[in-house]
Amino acid sequence: MNRGIRLLLRGSTYSGVLFAYCGALASLPLLPFALLPTLSWRSAPESVQVTVVLLVWAALVGVVGLARPVRRALIASARRLLRVTLPNPAAVRPASGGLDRWRTPLWLVLHASVGWTGALASGVLFIMGLSLPSNWLGGEVRASLFGTSVRVSGGWSWVAAAACVLLAAAICVLVTKTLRWSAPRLLGPSAAERLALAAERELLLAERNRIAHELHDSIGHTLTAATIQAAVAGEVLSSDPVAARAAMRSIEDSTRAALEDLDYALGVLREEESGTAPTRTLTDLPELLERLRHTGAVVEPELSGDLARVRGTLSRAAYRILQEGLTNALRHGAGGPIQVRVAAGPDGLDLAVVNRTGARTGPDPGSFSTSGHGLPGLAERVRLLHGEFGSGPDGTGQWRLAVRLPVRASA
Numbered sequence: 001m002n003r004g005i006r007l008l009l010r011g012s013t014y015s016g017v018l019f020a021y022c023g024a025l026a027s028l029p030l031l032p033f034a035l036l037p038t039l040s041w042r043s044a045p046e047s048v049q050v051t052v053v054l055l056v057w058a059a060l061v062g063v064v065g066l067a068r069p070v071r072r073a074l075i076a077s078a079r080r081l082l083r084v085t086l087p088n089p090a091a092v093r094p095a096s097g098g099l100d101r102w103r104t105p106l107w108l109v110l111h112a113s114v115g116w117t118g119a120l121a122s123g124v125l126f127i128m129g130l131s132l133p134s135n136w137l138g139g140e141v142r143a144s145l146f147g148t149s150v151r152v153s154g155g156w157s158w159v160a161a162a163a164c165v166l167l168a169a170a171i172c173v174l175v176t177k178t179l180r181w182s183a184p185r186l187l188g189p190s191a192a193e194r195l196a197l198a199a200e201r202e203l204l205l206a207e208r209n210r211i212a213h214e215l216h217d218s219i220g221h222t223l224t225a226a227t228i229q230a231a232v233a234g235e236v237l238s239s240d241p242v243a244a245r246a247a248m249r250s251i252e253d254s255t256r257a258a259l260e261d262l263d264y265a266l267g268v269l270r271e272e273e274s275g276t277a278p279t280r281t282l283t284d285l286p287e288l289l290e291r292l293r294h295t296g297a298v299v300e301p302e303l304s305g306d307l308a309r310v311r312g313t314l315s316r317a318a319y320r321i322l323q324e325g326l327t328n329a330l331r332h333g334a335g336g337p338i339q340v341r342v343a344a345g346p347d348g349l350d351l352a353v354v355n356r357t358g359a360r361t362g363p364d365p366g367s368f369s370t371s372g373h374g375l376p377g378l379a380e381r382v383r384l385l386h387g388e389f390g391s392g393p394d395g396t397g398q399w400r401l402a403v404r405l406p407v408r409a410s411a
Helices: 002-009 011-039 046-064 068-082 099-135 156-186 191-236 241-269 282-293 312-332 374-384
Strands: 140-145 148-153 299-304 338-344 348-356 388-393 398-406
Touching: 011 046, 011 068, 011 099, 011 156, 046 099, 068 099, 068 156, 099 156, 191 241, 191 312, 282 299, 282 312, 282 338, 312 338, 312 348, 312 374, 312 398, 374 388, 374 398
Parallel strands: 299 338
Antiparallel strands: 140 148, 338 348, 348 398, 388 398
């Protein structure tokens, strides 16, 4: 009982009725066209003529629903007035064939039918509710509807008037609930559209995950290197100003590159035009190693094969893997030599980063916080490239990151 009263007093009920009435009014301009067949068939019985007019009218209303902009407008208005959850009209691609194509015409016919039925019934009842009490002081009112006459006199006219108003409000609730129940089923995405939306969402999430990996590798490496370089510059500022200035220039260069990555990533996450994605490949490895040397780290590279011939996704992924491995060596290593091995062969690409473990030597920039996503992210990246991944202690006092990427499966 309380729930029924709340529905009668809720504003969304009457905004839904307004939506229904708008559908009824929108179908009114098609009525003259629906009357045309009866002009050439004047001898038909009146009931047949009425049936023909209604059928032609419904067909014309349904044809309007085949236009794609109509569905978008209906979804937008239903979300606002019916307060139902429907996908963004811009994200829904209407089905081009099959039964799904006729869901919008069916909704339009239902919308117009419910709108006209509700408007006529609630309008008549509301008018009766206003007119019945006018003669309650002793007069008599006779109400006729569909061939049935009812006489109301005296104080009963107020009771009848209240019943008519409540019944009119109940019809408004029924109209709104009918449209709310039907809207998700007829205006919502079909099974095929839901699959398409899910596929688009999956691509978007995959792209955002890729950007998250790029940010973790690029920004994490830059901040780690910049922190160590700043510590080095602070220690030698008085004794070796030239080395301090070199460290500061290295910080400037590395942070500028990181800003390019960040600008691109933010553009993708905001769904804006963000320019061309920064593409760093194995050919940029010498620059990466040089930035590490400015931190005071001793880097011992061992490069074999033609790295310039490694192209595309494989080269970009290899660069990021090495960058993350070197970042971990800077953060968690003992400060000794960092061995970097890259071997490009005809069938595969071998990558390895080896660093010392134990007590840190040299400049100490403080402890680095860790998210715990670095190595799992690398393992996932390598798995997607059908490669082999391994990390862990390597002998006494060493940590080794080793990756093998197949060229034919990834290039």
